Amino acid sequence: MRTATSSAVPIAPGIGPLPLTDREFSLFQALVEQEAGIHLGPTKQALLVGRLSRRVRAMGLPSFGSYYRLVSSRGNEAERIRMLDCLCTNETHFFREPEHFNFLRQRVFPEWTRRAAQGLMERRVRVWSAGCSTGEEPYSLAMALLSHFPPDSGWDVEVLATDLSTWALERARQGLWPLEKAASIPSPLLRAFMLKGVRSQEGLMKAGPELRSVLRFARVNLNDERGWPPGPFELVFCRNVLIYFGAESRAQALSGLLHRLQPTGYLFLGHAESLTGSAETARCVAPNIYRARGDLT
Structure with missing residues (x-):
C-alpha cells in the first residue's frame, strides 16, 4: 500500500501523534502565501507544526488536514486570521538599527525644518510603521519625532502603526x-516619554500620554x-x-509602499532587504534607505 507522503513531521512530544504530511504542508504553503504573501520554504515545515499544533488541538480537530479544510473554506476568515497570528514572527526592540534613527536626526529632521521655514512643506508629518509587531518601532519613531517637533512647536505629528497579527497589535496598543x-x-527620551509602573504594574514601563496622542493602530495585510491606508x-x-x-x-508590496510616499519621502527597509526586483525607480540615499521620487539636496 502506498503512503500519502514519503515523510511527515510529528507534533511536539506530549501532544500526541498528529503528523503533517508533505502534501498538507504544500497546501498550507499555498494558502499562507495567497493570504499574507508569506513564503514558507521547505525548511519551515517544522515551524508550521510547532506553531499550529496547539491551535489544531484547541479546535478539537483530529489532523492538520481537517484544520486546513476549515481555514481554507469560505466563511472562516476569523480562523484564518488566528492561523496567521500563530505564524507571524514578532521580533523587535526599541530603536532597532540605530543608524536609521541617526539618519532621521542628522538629515531628515533638519531638512523638514528648512523646508517648512521656506514654505515648501506644511508643518505636518505622517509616518507609517508597516509591520509594527508589538509596538517598539512606532513608539521609537514617536519619541524621535516628538523630541524634535513637540506639540507646542506648531508641528502636527501622526504615526500609523499596522501589523498582520491581531495579537501583536493588541500588545502594541x-x-x-x-x-x-x-x-x-536613550536616557533623555526614556525620562521624557515613558512611565515607570508601580503597584500592580511594578517591573513594567508604560508609554506616556504624549506618545499615545500621536499613535494610531490598524490591522493591515x-x-x-485594497486595505492599505491612504497616503x-x-x-x-x-x-x-x-x-x-x-x-x-515582495515586488508588489514595495511598489505600493513607494506609491504611498510623498514625492520627497523616505522608505526604510531592514538590513537584509533591498529594492532589488522592484520595477519602481527609487534612489538609495543610505544603507537600506530609499527616496521615492524627487532629488532634494
Missing part, C-alpha cells in the same frame, strides 16, 4: 513592556493593497517584514 526593555531607549506619508518604515515574502508578493 497597550504600550506596556517589561522594564528591561528600557535599556535600548501587506499582501492586499501620502513622509516616512514609511517596513523593516524585516518583506524578507518573509515570496518574490512576486
